[in-house]
Amino acid sequence: MPADAASRTPPTPDRALGAVPSAGLRLPSWLVTLTMLLPTYAWLTLAILLPLGAMLSFSFMTATPLGKKEVAFTFKHYRAFIDQPYLIGVAWTSLLIGLWTTFLCAVVGFFTALALARATAGRLRETLLILVILPFWTNGLVRVFSWTMVIREGGFLDLLARSVWPDAPSLGFLYSLPAIILGLVHGYLPYMVLTCYIALVTIDDSILEAAESLGARKWTVLWRIIVPMAAPGLISGSVLIFVPVIGAFMEPRILGGPRGVTLGTVIEEQFTQAFNWPLGAALSFTILALVLGIFATFSGVLRRSSSL
Amino acid sequence: MTAVDVTAIAKSYGKVQVLSDITTHFPEGSFTSLLGPSGSGKTTLLRIIAGFVIPDTGRVTIGERDVTRVPVWARNIGMVFQSYALFPHMSVADNVAFGLAQRGVKGEPARREVQRALEMVHLGGFGTRKPKQLSGGQQQRVALARAIVTRPSVLLLDEPLSALDRRLRQEMQVELLRIQRESGLTTIFVTHDQEEALTLSDKVAILDRGRIVQIGAPAEVYERPRTRFAAEFLGDTNFLTGTVAEGRVSLPNGMRIATASPLPTSGAPVTLAVRPEKITVAARDAAPQDGLTNRVEGTIIASLYSGTALTYEVDAAGQRFKIFAQNRDAQPLARGAAVTLSWSPDHTVPIEDAP
Ligand SMILES: Nc1ncnc2c1ncn2[C@@H]1O[C@H](COP(=O)(O)OP(=O)(O)O)[C@@H](O)[C@H]1O
Numbered sequence: 001m002p003a004d005a006a007s008r009t010p011p012t013p014d015r016a017l018g019a020v021p022s023a024g025l026r027l028p029s030w031l032v033t034l035t036m037l038l039p040t041y042a043w044l045t046l047a048i049l050l051p052l053g054a055m056l057s058f059s060f061m062t063a064t065p066l067g068k069k070e071v072a073f074t075f076k077h078y079r080a081f082i083d084q085p086y087l088i089g090v091a092w093t094s095l096l097i098g099l100w101t102t103f104l105c106a107v108v109g110f111f112t113a114l115a116l117a118r119a120t121a122g123r124l125r126e127t128l129l130i131l132v133i134l135p136f137w138t139n140g141l142v143r144v145f146s147w148t149m150v151i152r153e154g155g156f157l158d159l160l161a162r163s164v165w166p167d168a169p170s171l172g173f174l175y176s177l178p179a180i181i182l183g184l185v186h187g188y189l190p191y192m193v194l195t196c197y198i199a200l201v202t203i204d205d206s207i208l209e210a211a212e213s214l215g216a217r218k219w220t221v222l223w224r225i226i227v228p229m230a231a232p233g234l235i236s237g238s239v240l241i242f243v244p245v246i247g248a249f250m251e252p253r254i255l256g257g258p259r260g261v262t263l264g265t266v267i268e269e270q271f272t273q274a275f276n277w278p279l280g281a282a283l284s285f286t287i288l289a290l291v292l293g294i295f296a297t298f299s300g301v302l303r304r305s306s307s308l
Numbered sequence: 309m310t311a312v313d314v315t316a317i318a319k320s321y322g323k324v325q326v327l328s329d330i331t332t333h334f335p336e337g338s339f340t341s342l343l344g345p346s347g348s349g350k351t352t353l354l355r356i357i358a359g360f361v362i363p364d365t366g367r368v369t370i371g372e373r374d375v376t377r378v379p380v381w382a383r384n385i386g387m388v389f390q391s392y393a394l395f396p397h398m399s400v401a402d403n404v405a406f407g408l409a410q411r412g413v414k415g416e417p418a419r420r421e422v423q424r425a426l427e428m429v430h431l432g433g434f435g436t437r438k439p440k441q442l443s444g445g446q447q448q449r450v451a452l453a454r455a456i457v458t459r460p461s462v463l464l465l466d467e468p469l470s471a472l473d474r475r476l477r478q479e480m481q482v483e484l485l486r487i488q489r490e491s492g493l494t495t496i497f498v499t500h501d502q503e504e505a506l507t508l509s510d511k512v513a514i515l516d517r518g519r520i521v522q523i524g525a526p527a528e529v530y531e532r533p534r535t536r537f538a539a540e541f542l543g544d545t546n547f548l549t550g551t552v553a554e555g556r557v558s559l560p561n562g563m564r565i566a567t568a569s570p571l572p573t574s575g576a577p578v579t580l581a582v583r584p585e586k587i588t589v590a591a592r593d594a595a596p597q598d599g600l601t602n603r604v605e606g607t608i609i610a611s612l613y614s615g616t617a618l619t620y621e622v623d624a625a626g627q628r629f630k631i632f633a634q635n636r637d638a639q640p641l642a643r644g645a646a647v648t649l650s651w652s653p654d655h656t657v658p659i660e661d662a663p
């Protein structure tokens with residue numbers, strides 16, 4: 001009966017799905033599909049669903065299941081923001097860092113990409129692009145520590161300043177929010193440059209020339225034509241940066257020192273020092289929910305404005 | 309609505325001389341085509357008038373105003389590109405309103421102007437659409453509306469129709485001509501399509517390797533080409549090369565050809581151009597026609613049938629002729645037929661450059 005059903009299925013879908021047409025044994029098409037999709041699903045399960053599932057179940061436990069303590073079911077970690085109000089301040093700091101980093105990356109990244117896409121040509125452009133992407137290829141820890149050498153009191157920044165003006169006061173700003181933001185902007189800028197660059201190179205020169213021929217000056221062309229047309233790049237770059245920056249812990253810890261308490265560092269502490277995996281997991285999921293909520297709101301607004 | 313003048317324009321990129329010594333007057337309200345093969349410098353000349361390219365030497369004046377050093381945005385031009393170049397993130401109406409906004413025209417007056425311009429290109433109901441929701445022909449009409457709504461001093465078009473298919477292109481040619489006549493804009497139109505140039509223009513300027521080799525009314529440049537290049541670029545031509553003798557041109561095979569145009573002194577080498585459709589081909593024994601005093605005898609060596617017309621190749625004592633004949637006779641002339649070719653000295657044009 002199954003063999004019968006298989007032979008009655010039209011031959012085209014089988015061939016389209018890659019089954020061997022001349023083989024004596026003909027597999028039903030759903031089986032072929034399943035076989036082909038299996039590696040993908042297996043990978044998704046292994047890489048995303050399993051760890052996420054494990055974390056999700058941890059977040060409902062009273063204690064880390066690896067210890068000797070009795071483990072029970074609880075919601076209390078999701079009440080952390082109410083039970084430990086200092087976390088709200090921490091979240092605010094993280095949000096500020098996220099917004100400032102994203103904003104600065106957007107401004108710097110956009111104009112860097114614009115310069116790359118418009119002002120240069122050929123080999124030079126490719127070389128500059130690689131230079132911009134270089135932070136991607138350097139070890140994050142090295143990158144961040146090298147900043148501490150530059151911006152600490154008596155660091156390279158001060159040396160430079162005092163070589164110009166020997167009595168200059170220290171410009172060092174290590175262990176501050178600006179230091180954290182500087183480190184994050186440096187690390188995440190390539191995302192913005194790349195997404196903006198991709199959006200900008202697709203803008204045909206003649207579109208800009210058309211605007212100019214209609215009487216628009218450079219500044220108008222920038223704001224009315226280039227920025228709106230690069231908006232998809234700016235948005236995807238912002239998403240790519242904002243999400244990991246909210247959870248970042250290395251830059252706040254190293255460049256922020258005592259000031260660098262963020263959601264990222266709090267979560268990291270739960271896993272590495274406090275051995276409170278459930279709280280860490282619950283905080284992670286809270287952030288995830290918040291970020292998803294923000295994007296859901298935003299994408300709705302964006303879709304409405306772009307369909308006008 | 310202003311005359312445009314370019315004077316002694318030259319431009320080179322590195323060692324490549326793209327334009328040399330271009331001096332031309334584009335009269336107020338006229339439609340002028342810049343016609344030439346790819347790479348002849350048409351676009352460069354147009355972009356110099358627009359201001360995107362600064363010439364090495366020479367002047368551009370629009371009306372009374374010397375604009376050679378004036379930036380593009382201050383030149384009050386309208387420009388249409390081959391690629392349409394519409395702003396993809398704006399509606400059709402916003403595209404058209406863009407130039408008005410730069411001139412401070414906003415709100416209700418702008419809306420009225422936009423609507424008028426869109427109606428002029430038959431897109432009155434399309435204002436709220438996005439460019440990508442329109443066909444290629446419609447997009448180019450929007451681009452045209454956008455370029456003329458500001459009443460520019462000069463309308464510049466760079467091969468605006470070459471991205472369209474043949475039928476649409478012909479429709480758009482008619483539209484373009486109507487709009488140009490209605491608006492009375494001084495128009496400069498770049499094309500490499502000689503038929504398009506002849507159909508649309510008041511004047512055709514033929515460019516060859518960065519020089520204007522001839523400029524004149526379509527019939528003038530077609531009927532009286534001044535150079536071999538101009539003659540060939542505007543259509544098929546028979547070239548007859550010989551020397552001047554007793555007020556006629558004698559060819560190496562002994563034929564003596566008369567022309568209505570003045571000839572150089574006796575003994576000088578000269579090349580004559582005769583368009584294939586000007587030559588009448590008849591069986592050897594047919595009666596001669598009045599006025600067609602140039603007569604040579606030959607044999608048909610090829611005959612090409614294409615419905616409305618016939619193309620013959622004729623060998624006349626070693627001189628090859630190409631002839632276009634209307635498909636009028638009951639029986640087309642067959643290969644090998646002995647024929648007489650005749651044409652008027654009026655249609656026999658000496659060309660200036662060496663053979
Ligand atoms: N920006 C440029 N840099 C170098 N060469 C150019 C540039 N623009 C045009 N050219 C050269 O100038 C010549 C004429 O080009 P163009 O004016 O575009 O011709 P057309 O429009 O008649 O095809 C071509 O040989 C082209 O390669």
Ligand SMILES: [Mg+2]
Pocket residue numbers: 350351352
């Ligand atoms: Mg061109």
